[in-house]
Amino acid sequence: MTLAVTAVALLIGAVLGAVVAAAKLSGNRVLVFLGSVYTTIFRGVPELLIIYLIYFGGSSAVTAIGQAMGYEGFLGLPSFAAGALAVGIISGSYQAEVFRGAYLAVARGELEAASAIGMSRGLRFRRIIMPQVLRYALPGFGNVWQLSLKDSALISVTGLAELMRTSQVAAGSTRQYFLFFIVGGALYLILTSLSDQVFNRAERRANRSMPSAMGQV
Amino acid sequence: MDIEFLSSTMVTLLKALPMTLALFALSVSIGCVLALVIVWMRVGGNRYLAGFAKGYIFVFRGSPLLIQMFLVFYGLAQFDFIRNGPLWPLLREPFVCAVLSLALCTAGYSAEIFRGGIRSVPPREIEAARAIGMSGFLLVRRIIAPIALRFALPAYSTEVVLMMKSTSLASLVTVWEVTGVAQRLISHTYRTMEVFLCAAVIYLVLNFIVLQAMALLEHFLSRHLRAAPPAAKA
Amino acid sequence: MPEVPRLSVRDIRKSFGAHEVLRGISLEARDGDVISLLGASGSGKSTFLRCINLLEVADSGEVWVDGEQIRMVQKGGKNRPASQKQVDHIRAELGMVFQSFNLWSHMTILQNVIEGPVHVLKRPRAECVEEAHALLKKVGIGDKANAYPAHLSGGQQQRAAIARALAMKPKLMLFDEPTSALDPELVGEVLRVMRALAEEGTTMLVVTHEMGFARNVSNRVAFMREGLVDSMGSPQEMFGAGASPAFRQFIGHFQA
Numbered sequence: 001m002t003l004a005v006t007a008v009a010l011l012i013g014a015v016l017g018a019v020v021a022a023a024k025l026s027g028n029r030v031l032v033f034l035g036s037v038y039t040t041i042f043r044g045v046p047e048l049l050i051i052y053l054i055y056f057g058g059s060s061a062v063t064a065i066g067q068a069m070g071y072e073g074f075l076g077l078p079s080f081a082a083g084a085l086a087v088g089i090i091s092g093s094y095q096a097e098v099f100r101g102a103y104l105a106v107a108r109g110e111l112e113a114a115s116a117i118g119m120s121r122g123l124r125f126r127r128i129i130m131p132q133v134l135r136y137a138l139p140g141f142g143n144v145w146q147l148s149l150k151d152s153a154l155i156s157v158t159g160l161a162e163l164m165r166t167s168q169v170a171a172g173s174t175r176q177y178f179l180f181f182i183v184g185g186a187l188y189l190i191l192t193s194l195s196d197q198v199f200n201r202a203e204r205r206a207n208r209s210m211p212s213a214m215g216q217v
Numbered sequence: 218m219d220i221e222f223l224s225s226t227m228v229t230l231l232k233a234l235p236m237t238l239a240l241f242a243l244s245v246s247i248g249c250v251l252a253l254v255i256v257w258m259r260v261g262g263n264r265y266l267a268g269f270a271k272g273y274i275f276v277f278r279g280s281p282l283l284i285q286m287f288l289v290f291y292g293l294a295q296f297d298f299i300r301n302g303p304l305w306p307l308l309r310e311p312f313v314c315a316v317l318s319l320a321l322c323t324a325g326y327s328a329e330i331f332r333g334g335i336r337s338v339p340p341r342e343i344e345a346a347r348a349i350g351m352s353g354f355l356l357v358r359r360i361i362a363p364i365a366l367r368f369a370l371p372a373y374s375t376e377v378v379l380m381m382k383s384t385s386l387a388s389l390v391t392v393w394e395v396t397g398v399a400q401r402l403i404s405h406t407y408r409t410m411e412v413f414l415c416a417a418v419i420y421l422v423l424n425f426i427v428l429q430a431m432a433l434l435e436h437f438l439s440r441h442l443r444a445a446p447p448a449a450k451a
Numbered sequence: 452m453p454e455v456p457r458l459s460v461r462d463i464r465k466s467f468g469a470h471e472v473l474r475g476i477s478l479e480a481r482d483g484d485v486i487s488l489l490g491a492s493g494s495g496k497s498t499f500l501r502c503i504n505l506l507e508v509a510d511s512g513e514v515w516v517d518g519e520q521i522r523m524v525q526k527g528g529k530n531r532p533a534s535q536k537q538v539d540h541i542r543a544e545l546g547m548v549f550q551s552f553n554l555w556s557h558m559t560i561l562q563n564v565i566e567g568p569v570h571v572l573k574r575p576r577a578e579c580v581e582e583a584h585a586l587l588k589k590v591g592i593g594d595k596a597n598a599y600p601a602h603l604s605g606g607q608q609q610r611a612a613i614a615r616a617l618a619m620k621p622k623l624m625l626f627d628e629p630t631s632a633l634d635p636e637l638v639g640e641v642l643r644v645m646r647a648l649a650e651e652g653t654t655m656l657v658v659t660h661e662m663g664f665a666r667n668v669s670n671r672v673a674f675m676r677e678g679l680v681d682s683m684g685s686p687q688e689m690f691g692a693g694a695s696p697a698f699r700q701f702i703g704h705f706q707a
Binding site for chain 3: 347352355
């Protein structure tokens with residue numbers, strides 16, 4: 001369950017992140033401003049608050065839509081959707097910064113060389129920019145994944161029956177809090193260290209063209 | 218825009234601000250001291266201490282803060298020796314549990330950040346100090362620590378901002394700080410957007426202040442990296 | 452009474468893994484000696500110098516500074532100094548100048564120079580500051596006291612490093628290829644300072660590639676080859692007819 005939420009959230013985040021990064025890099029003052037507002041708010045405000053916003057605000061919105069369509073009563077936003085959306089929006093702001101940094105890290109010279117050869121902008125984007133952006137962004141993504149994994153723990157607040165919640169419920173019913181939280185925590189630890197290994201391997205593969213002296217940032 | 222509602226919300230939220238600030242200040246300071254101890258263990262020669270520190274950092278960075286907080290708040294109460302122990306009146310308090318778990322968590326992250334700073338100290342400068350006859354605590358105090366601090370500062374300011382945001386989790390263990398009060402307001406009034414806006418503004422201002430303070434510190438410490446002043450008159 | 456040599460090194464051996472870098476080096480430096488240590492890369496010159504102030508620890512051998520032996524013990528199969536305090540005390544009496552200057556970049560030049568005297572020798576700050584200004588003037592950068600190392604040229608930084616070493620009032624100065632990292636036009640100013648020190652009677656041990664210095668300023672020249680001292684003597688002997696064939700071949704590389 002945790003993985004599903006995180007995965008969906010990351011996809012949402014990737015799309016949002018790419019859009020916002022593009023906005024911030026565009027040079028258009030309005031877009032840059034809007035992009036900055038987005039990243040500032042969603043990185044600067046506690047995740048919990050954002051989850052409340054999405055869940056309660058989303059529920060109100062959904063209820064309002066329901067009422068407009070003639071349905072009386074309260075419609076809750078399904079918790080999976082709320083959770084994924086919230087974490088998605090948050091990780092989107094972090095991903096925007098990762099994309100932006102990775103894009104800026106692609107050496108100017110390589111872009112010029114590509115243009116000098118006569119590559120069209122589309123081709124240049126596909127063959128030179130994208131692969132390098134992905135390579136530079138990988139460490140950042142590792143962080144974003146870890147972050148989102150932990151944020152999905154907060155989804156328990158909106159009643160999602162997933163890893164955290166299961167621990168809590170199980171703990172409540174048997175009053176064996178300590179044991180169940182330890183198990184829950186251990187499971188998370190395993191998830192994060194596994195993710196760590198996957199990302200490290202991916203990074204090493206992506207960086208095989210770089211000299212080995214280039215250590216971790 | 219209902220100005221009256223906004224301002225009354227703001228007032229209510231601001232009443233919880235001292236609690237947020239207290240959580241923040243205490244956990245950052247305790248966490249920082251604890252991190253220094255942990256990193257001292259980690260880079261020292263003793264294999265067992267280093268192993269313990271490594272494990273500590275792994276656990277507290279790898280697991281969610283929320284679980285850690287629940288463990289401290291709900292979990293500790295389970296053990297008889299804690300309930301009957303001398304610290305119980307303290308450990309019973311949600312505020313203390315929150316500060317304790319926040320401090321333990323940030324100590325893990327901060328120790329790793331400090332360790333990165335220490336590893337960035339140019340070995341040549343350490344060698345020059347040893348060649349003059351410095352060692353031990355003197356060496357750390359005069360050469361290693363100042364340089365390591367300068368390298369660690371950017372990453373540490375990010376961590377401090379994260380701490381400010383993490384205080385919001387204390388609301389889940391019944392501490393009435395800004396986010397907790399905000400959630401209560403939302404569930405009473407259903408005016409999600411307005412309450413969110415007010416709370417968001419508070420946090421954004423707090424973060425801004427913290428970032429400015431850190432930037433000032435960085436500026437003050439990096440005089441040696443800036444361009445030379447125009448030549449003094451002969 | 453025979454004079455106690457400033458430095459006496461006996462049978463120093465050092466290996467890095469399977470590679471034996473120093474194969475039994477002995478050397479003596481009397482008060483006022485200026486000894487140039489020459490040799491090809493890999494001959495072990497820098498390692499030998501660093502074994503003297505224990506930045507490297509020799510596998511065996513003895514180091515005596517001014518009649519005091521650096522006490523060593525065998526710990527876990529390795530040679531280790533017996534007392535960190537003694538090591539610090541000896542290091543404070545030996546001045547070292549590094550190839551990469553190694554100034555502390557977060558401190559001004561003045562702070563660099565007074566750091567040792569104030570914090571290691573525990574002398575009063577005002578005195579140290581006054582002496583520091585005099586030293587900086589002596590090496591020719593009196594006006595740079597409040598600048599940071601990054602603002603200085605290589606030659607200026609190295610002269611500052613020399614002042615820093617001199618501030619400790621050492622019994623012996625060790626120079627580890629002091630001009631090798633400098634642009635050619637800056638080498639002269641550093642050599643001038645070193646020459647002045649030699650003429651004042653400073654005891655100096657200099658690892659260098661500067662043949663001019665070895666020939667004209669030092670009073671003894673030692674040639675190292677493959678971890679041993681191949682030959683040693685006065686500059687007249689070494690650069691003249693008495694030179695060993697290996698040495699002659701070595702200096703042949705330096706004459707275009």
